[in-house]
Amino acid sequence: MIKKSNLPIHVAIIPDGNRRWAKEHNLPTFEGHRRGYNVANKIAKHAHKMGIPILTYWAFSTENWLRIKEEVGYLMKLFEKGINQH
Numbered sequence: 001m002i003k004k005s006n007l008p009i010h011v012a013i014i015p016d017g018n019r020r021w022a023k024e025h026n027l028p029t030f031e032g033h034r035r036g037y038n039v040a041n042k043i044a045k046h047a048h049k050m051g052i053p054i055l056t057y058w059a060f061s062t063e064n065w066l067r068i069k070e071e072v073g074y075l076m077k078l079f080e081k082g083i084n085q086h
Contacts, residue, residue, distance in 0.1 A: 010054040011047060015040065030074050037078045041085070 015036055022032025040057055047055045060075060 007050060007052055009052070010056065011052055012056040012058065013040070013043065014058050029071060033071075033075060033078060037082065041082065 018032035018036035019029050020032075021035070022029050036059075040059070044055055044057070060079070064075070065072060
């Protein structure tokens, strides 16, 4: 059991590899992003239950704007869903 006094107050996560994972599993890119979103959601819920007050999830860099329009649009919809959900 982790003591609450040993928990960080801020955890930052930079996900990487959703597209590669999808490709390795012969799935569309969007499926990799969707599964990554589901994992991020589980992490957020677990961090909240543990009492970690701040969770930063940096999932989009300036280079990501160069991806195909459909992929960027899908990511924006996932981000919006996540924001509205929490």
